[in-house]
Amino acid sequence: xxxxxxxxxxxxxxxxxxxxxxxxxxxxxxxxxxxxxxxxxxxxxxxxxxxxxxxxxxxxxxxxxxxxxxxxxxxxxxxxxxxxxxxx
Amino acid sequence: xxxxxxxxxxxxxxxxxxxxxxxxxxxxxxxxxxxxxxxxxxxxxxxxxxxxxxxxxxxxxxxxxxxxxxxxxxxxxxxxxxxxxxxxxxxxxxxxxxxxxxxxxxxxxxxxxxxxxxxxxxxxxxxxxxxxxxxxxxxxxxxxxxxxxxxxxxxxxxxxxxxxxxxxxxxxxxxxxxxxxxxxxxxxxxxxxxxxxxxxxxxxxxxxxxxxxxxxxxxxxxxxxxxxxxxxxxxxxxxxxxxxxxxxxxxxxxxxxxxxxxxxxxxxxxxxxxxxxxxxxxxxxxxxxxxxxxxxxxxxxxxxxxxxxxxxxxxxxxxxxxxxxxxxxxxxxxxxxxxxxxxxxxxxxxxxxxxxxxxxxxxxxxxxxxxxxxxxxxxxxxxxxxxxxxxxxxxxxxxxxxxxxxxxxxxxxxxxxxxxxxxxxxxxxxxxxxxxxxxxxxxxxxxxxxxxxxxxxxxxxxxxxxxxxxxxxxxxxxxxxxxxxxxxxxxxxxxxxxxxxxxxxxxxxxxxxxxxxxxxxxxxxxxxxxxxxxxxxxxxxxxxxxxxxxxxxxxxxxxxxxxxxxxxxxxxxxxxxxxxxxxxxxxxxxxxxxxxxxxxxxxxxxxxxxxxxxxxxxxxxxxxxxxxxxxxxxxxxxxxxxxxxxxxxxxxxxxxxxxxxxxxxxxxxxxxxxxxxxxxxxxxxxxxxxxxxxxxxxxxxxxxxxxxxxxxxxxxxxxxxxxxxxxxxxxxxxxxxxxxxxxxxxxxxxxxxxxxxxxxxxxxxxxxxxxxxxxxxxxxxxxxxxxxxxxxxxxxxxxxxxxxxxxxxxxxxxxxxxxxxxx
Ligand SMILES: [Mg+2]
Ligand SMILES: [Zn+2]
Ligand SMILES: [Zn+2]
Ligand SMILES: [Zn+2]
Numbered sequence: 001x002x003x004x005x006x007x008x009x010x011x012x013x014x015x016x017x018x019x020x021x022x023x024x025x026x027x028x029x030x031x032x033x034x035x036x037x038x039x040x041x042x043x044x045x046x047x048x049x050x051x052x053x054x055x056x057x058x059x060x061x062x063x064x065x066x067x068x069x070x071x072x073x074x075x076x077x078x079x080x081x082x083x084x085x086x087x088x
Numbered sequence: 089x090x091x092x093x094x095x096x097x098x099x100x101x102x103x104x105x106x107x108x109x110x111x112x113x114x115x116x117x118x119x120x121x122x123x124x125x126x127x128x129x130x131x132x133x134x135x136x137x138x139x140x141x142x143x144x145x146x147x148x149x150x151x152x153x154x155x156x157x158x159x160x161x162x163x164x165x166x167x168x169x170x171x172x173x174x175x176x177x178x179x180x181x182x183x184x185x186x187x188x189x190x191x192x193x194x195x196x197x198x199x200x201x202x203x204x205x206x207x208x209x210x211x212x213x214x215x216x217x218x219x220x221x222x223x224x225x226x227x228x229x230x231x232x233x234x235x236x237x238x239x240x241x242x243x244x245x246x247x248x249x250x251x252x253x254x255x256x257x258x259x260x261x262x263x264x265x266x267x268x269x270x271x272x273x274x275x276x277x278x279x280x281x282x283x284x285x286x287x288x289x290x291x292x293x294x295x296x297x298x299x300x301x302x303x304x305x306x307x308x309x310x311x312x313x314x315x316x317x318x319x320x321x322x323x324x325x326x327x328x329x330x331x332x333x334x335x336x337x338x339x340x341x342x343x344x345x346x347x348x349x350x351x352x353x354x355x356x357x358x359x360x361x362x363x364x365x366x367x368x369x370x371x372x373x374x375x376x377x378x379x380x381x382x383x384x385x386x387x388x389x390x391x392x393x394x395x396x397x398x399x400x401x402x403x404x405x406x407x408x409x410x411x412x413x414x415x416x417x418x419x420x421x422x423x424x425x426x427x428x429x430x431x432x433x434x435x436x437x438x439x440x441x442x443x444x445x446x447x448x449x450x451x452x453x454x455x456x457x458x459x460x461x462x463x464x465x466x467x468x469x470x471x472x473x474x475x476x477x478x479x480x481x482x483x484x485x486x487x488x489x490x491x492x493x494x495x496x497x498x499x500x501x502x503x504x505x506x507x508x509x510x511x512x513x514x515x516x517x518x519x520x521x522x523x524x525x526x527x528x529x530x531x532x533x534x535x536x537x538x539x540x541x542x543x544x545x546x547x548x549x550x551x552x553x554x555x556x557x558x559x560x561x562x563x564x565x566x567x568x569x570x571x572x573x574x575x576x577x578x579x580x581x582x583x584x585x586x587x588x589x590x591x592x593x594x595x596x597x598x599x600x601x602x603x604x605x606x607x608x609x610x611x612x613x614x615x616x617x618x619x620x621x622x623x624x625x626x627x628x629x630x631x632x633x634x635x636x637x638x639x640x641x642x643x644x645x646x647x648x649x650x651x652x653x654x655x656x657x658x659x660x661x662x663x664x665x666x667x668x669x670x671x672x673x674x675x676x677x678x679x680x681x682x683x684x685x686x687x688x689x690x691x692x693x694x695x696x697x698x699x700x701x702x703x704x705x706x707x708x709x710x711x712x713x714x715x716x717x718x719x720x721x722x723x724x725x726x727x728x729x730x731x732x733x734x735x736x737x738x739x740x741x742x743x744x745x746x747x748x749x750x751x752x753x754x755x756x757x758x759x760x761x762x763x764x765x766x767x768x769x770x771x772x773x774x775x776x777x778x779x780x781x782x783x784x785x786x787x788x789x790x791x792x793x794x795x796x797x798x799x800x801x802x803x804x805x806x807x808x809x810x811x812x813x814x815x816x817x818x819x820x821x822x823x824x825x826x827x828x829x830x831x832x833x834x835x836x837x838x839x840x841x842x843x844x845x846x847x848x849x850x851x852x853x854x855x856x857x858x859x860x861x862x863x864x865x866x867x868x869x870x871x872x873x874x875x876x877x878x879x880x881x882x883x884x885x886x887x888x889x890x891x892x893x894x895x896x897x898x899x900x901x902x903x904x905x906x907x908x909x910x911x
Contacts, residue, residue, distance in 0.1 A: 042875065048884075049885060
């Protein structure tokens with residue numbers, strides 16, 4: 001598996017990582033959504049969980065440092081669960 | 089006193105060591121002939137005070153005020169700090185032997201760091217053109233260049249020449265690299281290595297002092313030899329000895345060098361040993377401390393006390409005290425405690441408003457009682473009803489420590505209700521438990537509200553009762569609720585024994601001869617409606633519900649048990665549907681009382697009725713015996729088959745084994761009539777049909793490492809078989825049962841597999857214990873904040889909704905919320 005991944009990367013072939021069942025949906029919050037979220041939680045954005053800007057999913061959706069990504073995870077107990085992470 | 093603002097970890101420079109020091113140590117002797125500390129010795133008075141009444145020569149403080157002062161010792165020849173052996177090795181082979189510049193590209197150092205960069209080291213230096221030699225390392229402190237040894241002096245010279253920028257690239261932080269070679273040794277203050285005065289008047293020194301004496305002595309010897317111009321090989325020998333002593337001073341458990349020993353032969357405890365491991369400074373003194381107001385004793389069962397109580401021996405109650413502030417209301421009571429003195433219930437100490445503490449004795453108790461006034465604090469004996477915390481190790485979940493109310497007993501063990509043994513995982517084969525007494529109102533309130541046993545009936549692990557009925561409770565309630573008719577006299581006697589005269593008087597009017605179900609109904613709260621299948625359910629194809637021919641369908645209407653028997657599915661841990669519902673619908677108060685009264689009633693009933701088992705309870709009829717033998721004849725048939733199909737003989741044996749066991753199980757189950765063993769099995773109190781089958785039917789296939797028995801001699805399991813034998817009997821199938829006994833070979837197979845299970849179990853507990861520790865350390869600061877987010881100690885969000893669904897499993901119904909019973 002790993003060997004194949006390296007080969008594809010060398011050939012500059014794009015793979016859609018979101019097609020993999022284990023990768024949850026990531027999306028960038030708009031400015032408005034961002035302020036709404038922080039207001040709702042009554043926190044500064046540094047108090048959000050972090051995600052590295054070189055995370056494959058972050059790169060794939062083109063999020064930049066300072067953005068907040070919303071991650072919609074499948075949860076065995078809650079069906080769907082929204083998680084928010086600050087790109088650093 | 090100055091306050092610590094920050095802590096920096098790094099290397100001490102020789103200059104800093106001297107600056108910190110108050111005295112130079114040069115003399116290996118400790119005391120002169122008068123027993124007075126020698127100046128410049130290891131007990132020099134300038135290193136701090138350890139004797140009461142003395143004053144420090146440096147700061148003038150007394151024993152508690154002066155924390156001690158460091159000294160220093162100039163090492164005649166430098167030595168390697170053994171803790172940095174590997175680091176020094178890596179540096180040496182990454183830098184030039186002549187000019188100390190890097191032998192690798194900057195980028196390479198940045199990429200692979202100090203640990204990996206040496207692999208790309210150039211053979212010739214690009215700065216000075218020096219040809220490099222091979223460097224090898226002999227643990228812990230010896231370095232070779234080719235065949236020649238590099239002395240610490242040479243190493244230090246090389247390290248000194250490293251530029252600050254190169255050092256930074258090599259990620260050497262907290263000081264210059266040459267400080268890893270010691271030239272000056274800091275001498276710790278005497279306060280961290282106090283000597284003990286023995287009864288004989290002699291002094292016994294600390295391990296660290298012993299070791300330091302060695303270092304000073306060798307250092308002085310080296311100095312003298314150099315001054316005298318001794319030959320090189322002697323100097324080198326002593327130098328090496330100095331290295332050994334400094335190494336063992338820092339760490340006495342270094343591989344490849346013998347640990348320094350005490351005269352008695354015990355290895356010395358030096359610096360690293362003071363900090364390391366479970367008893368070390370970090371885990372033993374900082375993370376975990378010993379506490380006062382605690383007791384430990386063997387535990388015993390007590391069926392008559394509440395699950396919220398713990399029986400505390402009188403002798404323990406007289407040692408453990410509760411501080412109580414004297415006020416207008418309680419002053420009389422407090423005075424009585426003081427007047428009782430050491431006679432229970434009395435008091436041990438009285439604290440005056442100015443903070444002075446006085447022991448209450450037989451002589452001064454009257455005086456203190458007279459003096460007692462509002463604002464005084466009386467440390468009174470533990471009395472009935474005091475909140476205590478009870479704990480059994482290993483503390484694997486939060487129910488391993490719960491709050492109990494004290495109940496003072498004349499015995500010598502702690503006693504607890506049997507329903508509380510499940511969360512503690514306690515039994516009474518010698519188990520010991522710990523008891524703590526909270527010392528202030530806040531702690532007591534918190535313990536009572538969060539930790540009281542009845543508030544922990546529901547486990548946060550699976551959302552179902554973990555404090556529940558067990559063993560005799562289950563078989564007892566099964567037998568009671570099965571009883572069709574009990575005489576009025578017996579009913580009255582039973583209730584009198586279980587609940588006392590008042591309860592009987594309150595209920596006697598409506599009491600005639602009645603069924604066990606009616607008696608059990610007395611304990612059920614009004615308004616309870618529930619239906620479920622009991623553990624005795626036969627699993628019929630079509631359940632006839634309340635018309636169940638086996639009385640296995642429980643119907644409770646408005647707190648009256650109308651149909652069915654009460655067993656594991658009603659009261660047991662995790663499975664107890666009745667207990668679960670009572671806790672959910674009526675709360676912990678009612679559930680706690682319910683558990684208390686069920687266990688009292690049922691055990692009283694069982695005691696009266698008598699409940700015992702014997703081996704004859706496993707007897708089976710002649711007819712069944714014959715059927716078993718016929719079933720076992722299948723082994724012969726299988727042995728013929730394995731000879732034919734040699735490729736999958738294993739599969740054939742496993743399938744045949746299962747078939748035989750199932751068949752025999754069926755035969756045994758159908759043959760044995762309901763006796764006490766079967767009562768236990770059916771009600772879920774203890775045992776299973778598997779164990780009954782193994783006792784009177786067949787034991788079955790034994791496995792080792794998940795496979796049939798195959799190890800042993802060449803091509804056979806034991807020497808009793810022909811090589812290549814593929815019979816079931818030679819690969820761990822046991823035809824006998826425990827009642828009739830095993831053949832020697834069968835016994836061997838049984839023991840082999842039992843041994844494997846035992847080993848697995850003891851190895852597993854070690855693993856899971858460490859995993860638990862790591863998990864607790866990682867998660868201990870996480871907390872659900874008032875805004876319903878989970879955050880760590882920096883207030884950074886970890887979860888936006890606790891557990892993703894926002895359900896507290898300890899308040900759920902099996903992990904979710906049961907909408908049906910929500911009003
Ligand atoms: Mg035990
Ligand atoms: Zn001092
Ligand atoms: Zn060079
Ligand atoms: Zn049924």
